[in-house]
Amino acid sequence: MVEVVGLRLRNGKTICLIVLFxxxxxxxxxxxxxxxxxxxxxxxxxxxxxxxxADHSETLVxxxxxxxxxxxxxxxxxxWGDESITPPEFEExxxxxxxxxxxxxxxxxxxxxxxxxxxxxxxxxxxxSKVVPEPARVGVRNFFSNLLTPVRVVNCVLQGKFKxxxxxxxxxxxxSTVGFLGFQDVAKQEGHLKIQQEDxxxxxxxxxxxxxxxxxxxxxxxxxxxxxxGMIGDAFLDPINYAVTRTKYNIAVKGYDKVNKTSLxxxxxxxxxxxxxxxxxxxxxxxxQYRRNLIKK
Amino acid sequence: MKKYGIVAGIIxxxxxxxxxxxxxxxxxxxxxxxxxxxxxxxxxSPALKALDKxxxxxxLIRKAVDEVFDWEEMAKRTLGRxxxxxxxxxKEEFIYLFGKLLERTYLDKVEGYSGEKVIYIGERVxxxxxxxxxxxxxxxxxxxxVLYRMKKKAGKWMVYDVCIEGVSLVNNYRTQxxxxxxxxxxxxxxxxxxxxxxxx
Numbered sequence: 001m002v003e004v005v006g007l008r009l010r011n012g013k014t015i016c017l018i019v020l021f022x023x024x025x026x027x028x029x030x031x032x033x034x035x036x037x038x039x040x041x042x043x044x045x046x047x048x049x050x051x052x053x054a055d056h057s058e059t060l061v062x063x064x065x066x067x068x069x070x071x072x073x074x075x076x077x078x079x080w081g082d083e084s085i086t087p088p089e090f091e092e093x094x095x096x097x098x099x100x101x102x103x104x105x106x107x108x109x110x111x112x113x114x115x116x117x118x119x120x121x122x123x124x125x126x127x128x129s130k131v132v133p134e135p136a137r138v139g140v141r142n143f144f145s146n147l148l149t150p151v152r153v154v155n156c157v158l159q160g161k162f163k164x165x166x167x168x169x170x171x172x173x174x175x176s177t178v179g180f181l182g183f184q185d186v187a188k189q190e191g192h193l194k195i196q197q198e199d200x201x202x203x204x205x206x207x208x209x210x211x212x213x214x215x216x217x218x219x220x221x222x223x224x225x226x227x228x229x230g231m232i233g234d235a236f237l238d239p240i241n242y243a244v245t246r247t248k249y250n251i252a253v254k255g256y257d258k259v260n261k262t263s264l265x266x267x268x269x270x271x272x273x274x275x276x277x278x279x280x281x282x283x284x285x286x287x288x289q290y291r292r293n294l295i296k297k
Numbered sequence: 298m299k300k301y302g303i304v305a306g307i308i309x310x311x312x313x314x315x316x317x318x319x320x321x322x323x324x325x326x327x328x329x330x331x332x333x334x335x336x337x338x339x340x341x342s343p344a345l346k347a348l349d350k351x352x353x354x355x356x357l358i359r360k361a362v363d364e365v366f367d368w369e370e371m372a373k374r375t376l377g378r379x380x381x382x383x384x385x386x387x388k389e390e391f392i393y394l395f396g397k398l399l400e401r402t403y404l405d406k407v408e409g410y411s412g413e414k415v416i417y418i419g420e421r422v423x424x425x426x427x428x429x430x431x432x433x434x435x436x437x438x439x440x441x442x443v444l445y446r447m448k449k450k451a452g453k454w455m456v457y458d459v460c461i462e463g464v465s466l467v468n469n470y471r472t473q474x475x476x477x478x479x480x481x482x483x484x485x486x487x488x489x490x491x492x493x494x495x496x497x
Binding site: 134141142185188267271 | 471
C-alpha cells in the first residue's frame with residue numbers, strides 16, 4: 001500500500017506542476033507561433049527533462065497495475081473499469097431503444113451527409129491524399145489535435161482527472177516545441193504520454209447528465225442534445241475560433257482539418273455501411289455506445 | 298528490524314501486484330494470438346497475394362476465423378429474446394447468414410492489412426467467460442482498442458463479441474435487428490440479410 005501513498009505524493013507534485021504548466025500553456029502556443037515566423041526555437045526546453053516525463057509515465061503504469069489489482073480507478077487505458085466479464089443470459093440481452101423523436105429529420109440529414117461524403121468530401125480527400133503523403137497528413141492531424149489541448153485540459157479538470165490534465169499540458173509543451181508545433185506526437189512516442197480524449201459532452205455525462213435525444217446534424221454528423229451543448233461549449237476553448245475570426249477563413253481552416261482527417265479514414269464509413277442492415281440505426285447505436293464508453297473512462 | 302519488516306512488506310505487495318499482473322496472460326489471449334498470427338500470415342503470404350488466389354485466401358481466412366468465432370453464440374445474442382421463438386431451420390439459416398455478413402465485412406478489413414501491429418494488453422477470466430484486451434496500432438499512428446468477449450465451449454475459448462473503441466458488434470447488430478423485428482417480421486430480416494450478403 002506504500003505504493004499508493006507514493007502515488008499520492010507524486011500526485012501532489014504533479015498538481016503543482018500542472019498549475020505551473022497551465023500558466024505556461026497559455027503563453028507557449030502564442031510564442032511558438034511567433035517562433036514559427038522567425039524559425040527560432042529558443043523555447044525548446046533544454047530544461048525539459050525527458051527522464052521526468054518517463055518517470056511520469058512510470059507512475060501511470062504503476063497506477064494501472066494498482067488498478068488492475070482491484071485498486072482505485074483513474075485514467076489509464078489498462079483500466080478495466082466496470083466491464084463485466086460474465087454477460088447476461090442471451091435472452092436478457094438488452095434491447096436498447098434510444099430517444100429519437102427527430103428520426104424523420106435525422107434520417108434526412110443522414111442521407112444528406114451521406115451524399116456530402118460521397119460527392120464532395122471523399123473526392124476532395126482522395127485527390128488531396130494523392131498530392132500530400134501520408135506522414136504529412138498525420139502531422140497535420142496532430143497539429144490540429146494539439147491546438148485543441150485547452151478543450152482536453154479544461155475537461156480533464158472538470159472531471160477531476162488532474163493527472164490527465166497534467167499529461168495534456170506536458171503533451172502540449174513537448175509537442176509544441178520538440179514536436180515541431182505539434183506536427184509530431186513526440187510526447188506519445190518518447191514519453192508514453194497519451195492523448196486524453198475528453199470533451200464537455202463527456203464532462204456533463206460524468207456529472208450524471210444523460211445524452212437526451214439523438215441529433216444527426218447536417219455536416220457535423222451524429223450527436224445528442226447533451227453533446228451538442230458540449231460541442232458549443234468546447235468551441236469557446238478552440239484557439240482557431242480566436243485566431244481566425246473571419247467566418248469564411250474559419251470555415252476554410254475547419255474544412256481543411258476535416259478533409260485532412262477524412263483522407264486518413266477513407267473506407268471506414270464505406271465498410272460500416274456495407275456491414276449494416278440499416279446504416280442510420282447502426283451509426284446511431286454506435287454513437288451512443290462509443291460515447292457511453294468514453295464517459296465511463 | 299521493524300524497518301526490514303516494512304521493506305519485506307513492500308516487496309511482498311509489489312510481487313503480489315506483479316503476480317496478478319502476470320498471471321493474466323493465459324489461454325484466452327493465446328487463442329486470440331494464435332488466430333491473429335495465422336491470419337496475418339495468410340494475408341502476408343506472397344504465394345496467396347496474386348489476384349486469382351483471392352478465393353483461396355478468403356477460404357483460409359474464414360477457416361482460421363471459424364476456429365475461434367462462436368457464430369451460434371453471437372447470432373443468439375444479436376437476436377436476444379427473439380431467438381427462442383425461431384424454429385431450428387430458421388436458427389440455422391440465420392446463423393449462416395449472419396456469419397456470411399460478418400465474413401464479408403471482416404475479410405474486407407483484414408485484406409486491407411498493411412503492417413498494423415497488435416498489442417496484447419491483458420485478459421480477465423471469470424469461470425467460463427473471459428475478456429481479452431488488444432490494441433491495434435495503425436500505420437497512421439492511431440491506437441484502436443479492441444476487446445474480445447470469449448466463452449469456453451467444450452474446453453476451448455471462443456469469441457462471441459468484439460468491441461472496437463467501446464462499440465460492441467453484437468449490441469450494434471442487436472439494435473439493428475430488433476428495430477427491424479419490432480417493425481416488420483423475421484422473414485423480412487432474413488430477406489434483408491440475404492440481400493446484404495448477395496444471396497437473394
